[in-house]
Amino acid sequence: MKNLIKFDAYPKTEEELNIKTISGATVTLVSSLIIFILFVNELHLYLTPHLKQNLVVDFSQGGKVDIDLDLDFPRLKCSELHIDALDISGSQQLGIRHNLYLDNLDINGEVVELKGSKNKVELGSSDDKDNEDEAVKAKENKSKLPEGYCGECYGAPSANPSGCCNTCQDVKEAYDATNWNFANSIGKFEQCIREGITTIRQLRQQTNENPTVEDPRNVGCKVNGQLSVNKVKGNFHIAPGKSSQRGRSHLHHLSTSIDKSKLNLTHVINKVSFGQDFPGVINPLTNHYHLQSHLGPKMFQYFVKLVPTIYFQKDTKTSIKTNQYSVYEYSRDLHQTSSSGLPGIFFIYDFSPIMVEIVEEKKSFFHFITQLFGLLGGIYSISSLIDNLLFRSLNSFQKKIELGKIY
Template structure:
């Protein structure tokens, strides 16, 4: 048995030094204390890295098809009333959404930015008080109202019962409504009076658009839009104004959901118009993005970059629609962010590397100081007795 134990003892790769040969020094104690503090701090730092997820970034080709793009916006126009401001969206596939109202809220604001009224519709509903019928007479007792569309009827039984109905019928025909006071419905509803009441007000418009995931644009501009000879135009004659101030502040603009670390470059951007007429344009490059958190939850969203351009008018005449336009295009490259924890084995390896590295460096430093002190002391003793 003793011989077996002796053989095992002979395999010891870590031979021990007899305690009689130990020499404890002040410098060794200081170095040991300092190295212990350093190891503790490095261990805490490594533990934090282990507990917090790291984000891995990859670039892949975007092969998604048939998806939609959600655009969230919150924009304030301090000098354009809500009653004349509209939003349109169109894309290269030919799809158009004109004068969008669903999922959009308008807030009337005064010159100080205080909210006057929050509403979804621009003008409001009419009050029917013996209005002019389609056949020219007034509404009689028990007679169903059917207002004239003033030549813009789409069919024989088409009725325009409100000023908005007449404007919509004109829009579909590609006509401009030059004088609302000549339209019974508009006159009865006080269309121009309501616009004049909002003179000097601003508008905060917020909500979202759901569009095809292809290149396109959406824009905010005064007047009702329509197509005329395949050209997108806005009916500005209705409001009887010479110029429009399109100064604006973008409180928020995102393409998709928020995810941790995203930076939306247009949030908080403000622009003030200094010329009478013009169009402000944002050219946006949308980058599809997939964010997966440490629990495996995936967010399909987008990032974007942007450049800006102001297009003015020559000789005081409109060369383009006054408004704020957002032209967007999609990148064929998708960015993926994946959160993940480091493995415990990786953490353990790093801890061992920290302990071993600090211990080794401390040992070298301690040996250098100890032998240096010993050599100096020996030289001093030789000099004393010589």
């Protein structure tokens, strides 16, 4: 052991030869503080994944994109709102109901809780309360379906993930999505016959499970939920009046209770995202507010450019397929007779052919240790130089005072 102690590449100064000074203590404390701060920073950088982005051509075709919505209309009632989605492939979704809901808002923008009624209702549902017994009967018929039952959609693509049309309403939505005539064949569908539905009116009455209740406090509406669209250029919009399609024209029929001159489309976009969120994602339309300065029909258009994005997570070794976007906003008044268009909020989206790949990368442990040792060694060397410089300067100054050269 004694021989091992003698083998020392770093000479040690005898304890009695060490000089302890205030400047040396100050340099030691400051250096220790700097070392601690830089160590914490290096540890944070080591534990935080670094994101590497690559641009590639998007060869994927088809598929669906889920759009998450959360919008407030402080001065437009829920009974006046309808939402539709159209795209260049010819697909049309009119009066979308699935996975989109609305809440009544009062004058202060707070959700109205109505006694004896569920406040959250499906978007596009009717306000009628007729034939409640028929609705209960229809629900009983649905509950009697055999286990594993999968109803036929009669050639139309099902909107359900299971690919089945188990109810008359499912068949109708499948036909509407394909733009086929549902009303003329309603009496031929097994699902509709089982539920005792022979007309469109009966279907609307029986699907009215959560009716909105008109209340003097209801002055606004919150729309939230999710809608699914094809991965092609298209648009979806929220507009007053029931929608219909005549040839190539898309129309909204305002009820007699709606005065166009008093329309107020002031809206707050709490969130609009095209796909699942990932760490660090920025949605430009989050918490976007637009105040309509004067009453009357007005069209608000949001032109959205979507960039397909894949986020690779290193820890879970999974990937998130989503979309980032940029947006351009445009609005115009429709009260002039020369202006054409529909009053409402329109989101016109298009997909970029370029895809962004975001990969999480972490520094290796050996790289972290190397940087840490280099950091400690560098600070130690610099602090030693500063301490030596201060000691010599103060010592020289003290000698000059003793010699009387400085008064």
